[in-house]
Amino acid sequence: MALIKDVAKVCKSKNAGPFELTVDVVFGDAETFERVKATGVLCAALFARLYQVREQDVLFTPYDAAFAFKATFPRLVPAGDFGDTDVYGCQQHAPLLDVDLPI
Amino acid sequence: MAQEIRLLSTSAILGYGFPEASLKAGLDRQPHVIGVDGGSVDPGPHYLGSGKPFCSAIAIRRDLRLMLNAAVRAGIPVVIGTCGGAGGAPHLALVATMAREIAREDGLHFKMALIEAEQDKASLKRRVAAGRVKPLARQPALIGETIDRATRIVAMMGPEPFTRALDDGAQVVLAGRASDPASWVAAATRAGLPPAPAWYAGKMLECGATPSIPKGHDCLFVTVRDDHVDCEPTNPARRCTKLSIANHSLHENSSPIHHIEPGGMLDTSDCRFEAVSDRAVRISGMRWNPAERYTVKLEGVELAGYRSVCLCGTRDPLLIERLDDFVESVRGEVAVKAAAFGARPDSYQLGIRVYGRDGVMGAREPLRGAVAHELGFVLEVVSQQSQEMASAVLGMARTNMLHTDFPGRLCREGNMAFPFSPSDIEVGAVYRFSVYHVAELDDPVEPFGIQYEAV
Numbered sequence: 001m002a003l004i005k006d007v008a009k010v011c012k013s014k015n016a017g018p019f020e021l022t023v024d025v026v027f028g029d030a031e032t033f034e035r036v037k038a039t040g041v042l043c044a045a046l047f048a049r050l051y052q053v054r055e056q057d058v059l060f061t062p063y064d065a066a067f068a069f070k071a072t073f074p075r076l077v078p079a080g081d082f083g084d085t086d087v088y089g090c091q092q093h094a095p096l097l098d099v100d101l102p103i
Numbered sequence: 104m105a106q107e108i109r110l111l112s113t114s115a116i117l118g119y120g121f122p123e124a125s126l127k128a129g130l131d132r133q134p135h136v137i138g139v140d141g142g143s144v145d146p147g148p149h150y151l152g153s154g155k156p157f158c159s160a161i162a163i164r165r166d167l168r169l170m171l172n173a174a175v176r177a178g179i180p181v182v183i184g185t186c187g188g189a190g191g192a193p194h195l196a197l198v199a200t201m202a203r204e205i206a207r208e209d210g211l212h213f214k215m216a217l218i219e220a221e222q223d224k225a226s227l228k229r230r231v232a233a234g235r236v237k238p239l240a241r242q243p244a245l246i247g248e249t250i251d252r253a254t255r256i257v258a259m260m261g262p263e264p265f266t267r268a269l270d271d272g273a274q275v276v277l278a279g280r281a282s283d284p285a286s287w288v289a290a291a292t293r294a295g296l297p298p299a300p301a302w303y304a305g306k307m308l309e310c311g312a313t314p315s316i317p318k319g320h321d322c323l324f325v326t327v328r329d330d331h332v333d334c335e336p337t338n339p340a341r342r343c344t345k346l347s348i349a350n351h352s353l354h355e356n357s358s359p360i361h362h363i364e365p366g367g368m369l370d371t372s373d374c375r376f377e378a379v380s381d382r383a384v385r386i387s388g389m390r391w392n393p394a395e396r397y398t399v400k401l402e403g404v405e406l407a408g409y410r411s412v413c414l415c416g417t418r419d420p421l422l423i424e425r426l427d428d429f430v431e432s433v434r435g436e437v438a439v440k441a442a443a444f445g446a447r448p449d450s451y452q453l454g455i456r457v458y459g460r461d462g463v464m465g466a467r468e469p470l471r472g473a474v475a476h477e478l479g480f481v482l483e484v485v486s487q488q489s490q491e492m493a494s495a496v497l498g499m500a501r502t503n504m505l506h507t508d509f510p511g512r513l514c515r516e517g518n519m520a521f522p523f524s525p526s527d528i529e530v531g532a533v534y535r536f537s538v539y540h541v542a543e544l545d546d547p548v549e550p551f552g553i554q555y556e557a558v
Contacts, residue, residue, distance in 0.1 A: 010350050015145055016357040018536045019240035024353040028346060051467055063359035065374045065388075066349030072357040074241065076465055080147030081535050082407065082452050082485050085465045087147040095469050 005097035007032060015089035016072050018079040023047065023093055026068040033067035035103045042099075047071040050095040108291045108327045111137040111337070112308035114320045117166050117183055117198070118158025121311065125322040128337040130173055132324055136290040137174055139166070140283050140309045141198065142185035145355070148404040152254045152534030154193035163187075163198065168205045171275065175211045180269060182276045182286035184260075190280025191255050192221040198277050206558045213275045216268035219552045220257045220279025222401070224250050226550070227542075235543040239400070245540050249405075256403035256538050261365025262301075263547035265289035273555060280402065282365055283309035291327045299391035302369045304332045306362065307351065307386075314351035315341040335383035342382035349376055365400075365547065367393040396543045399550070403538025408451070409490040410530040411497040413482040415504060416520045421511050423478055430455050433503045440503075441496045450488050451496050455504075456481040480504065480519075485533050497527055 004011055010026035025042065027033040036042060044060040047053070051073060059072040077084040086092060111134035114121040129137070142150075146157040156163060167183075174181035187194025199217050206212065227250055230236050236245045250256070257280035266289040268276045278286065284305020291301035304327045307314050312321035315336040326333040334343045352371055353359045360372040370390040377385045422429060433455070438448060458479035461468035482500045486493035505517040512518065544550065 009346055014355055016355055017240055018144060018148070018539060019242065020357055022353075022355070022357060024350070024359075026346065026350050026353070050469070059357055061358055061360060063353070063372070065372065065376070066352055066359065068349060068353055068359060070353055070359045076467055078536055079145075080149065082533075083454065083465070084147075085456070085463055088145050091463050092467065094464070095467075 013092035114311040118163040119320040138182035142188040148534040151189035156188040184281030216273035218278035253403040259400040262289035331387035345376040398541040404534040408485040451486040
């Protein structure tokens with residue numbers, strides 16, 4: 001078992017335009033990436049649960065060439081609207097850090 | 104056909120700064136074009152609405168002066184997209200004025216092109232009526248009322264207007280809102296290089312040295328060839344690695360492999376990353392799929408009200424343990440007293456943000472039970488009536504955070520710490536994104552007027 005914060009090389013969030021948030025997890029080598037991918041833990045359903053969005057609203061894409069996974073889904077509030085807490089969307093990655101990967 | 108094009112990006116945004124030595128090291132490698140991205144939608148709707156830049160004019164001027172001097176002395180073009188942060192008419196005018204002033208002060212002469220991106224409402228309505236505007240990101244269809252309410256709307260140009268300006272002999276090209284890679288794509292494709300490596304190069308260059316480690320705002324040198332792109336920071340303290348490049352390829356896009364751009368889609372699914380030295384990375388295998396219809400993104404904002412804010416904090420465990428009830432009491436007091444001086448309940452929004460609890464993630468914060476020994480508050484009021492009313496309601500909220508009673512209270516004086524006097528800050532007009540659509544074009548240059556001048 002391994003936490004994402006202990007095995008990933010990058011774990012970050014950012015706006016993808018004013019209405020969507022995108023979260024990336026990047027691993028350092030093909031072997032780790034493939035082992036993580038094989039667990040199936042990183043998937044649309046995980047992001048739907050962690051960020052309280054509908055699974056069908058999560059665009060989840062593994063990117064083999066970069067050893068990376070990306071998930072994009074609606075922001076809680078559009079960037080800069082009343083109630084937005086994070087205009088750049090760059091502090092929304094923390095819930096992923098403690099996700100346990102059975103590798 | 105050119106065998107290679109060398110491009111030097113000075114920083115992530117005009118005004119973020121870069122070491123002068125990095126610019127010089129880049130110039131020593133004889134770039135064909137230097138440039139920088141001038142803005143982003145990321146800082147939010149305020150800047151497009153207010154017409155102001157999100158970098159200071161002082162910082163923009165410093166970067167622009169170095170770049171204009173470098174380009175004119177080297178006899179090469181300098182291209183800057185999304186001038187002034189948001190790329191509207193006032194933003195472009197700000198940077199154009201600076202360029203003229205710098206030229207006068209430093210004795211520089213050049214042909215300058217200004218490419219406008221702000222869209223007039225009548226022509227936009229005609230595009231809507233022709234059925235050629237479509238929503239993005241689950242937004243509603245664009246209607247005339249939304250266009251009428253908008254404070255400012257820009258279209259995000261592709262490479263074609265830059266190509267036109269460079270073909271017409273402009274040495275300094277300042278553009279309004281542009282797709283971040285567009286100016287670089289123009290530089291590479293007009294030299295005969297294919298769109299796939301040109302777009303990939305643009306994706307790297309648009310953030311300066313961001314695709315390197317240690318990450319910082321600095322210069323990036325990119326060489327574009329027929330089937331690959333080489334990236335290397337010019338500052339010897341930084342280097343590009345396969346990981347740093349791969350990481351940047353994920354930047355700000357909804358998909359890591361399908362990058363939708365004006366005129367087509369950059370497909371990076373089969374990219375290969377290869378270290379060509381310990382500081383440079385070669386990327387190959389990118390593909391460009393032309394779109395059936397040429398589209399540009401539209402961005403627009405409308406006025407949402409006027410904001411005032413106040414920062415304060417508590418170190419009182421007796422208050423912290425009954426915070427929700429306390430905040431509810433404050434809200435009740437404010438509602439009654441604000442109504443008494445004429446602030447209708449539906450004319451303002453009161454926010455009480457709690458830092459130390461869920462100030463950063465809001466409803467998505469998973470740690471609901473954590474108890475902090477101190478909490479910070481940001482009180483905010485957005486009034487649709489006026490700035491004066493926003494401050495009046497905020498003042499009432501601040502007073503009630505200080506004095507509202509709660510069971511078990513031991514500190515019988517004011518019970519809130521304010522770091523500043525005055526405690527309240529008038530923030531000004533608040534905007535919200537109201538247009539986020541794409542428009543189909545027959546001519547990629549048509550919505551973007553180009554003016555030339557001899558400076």
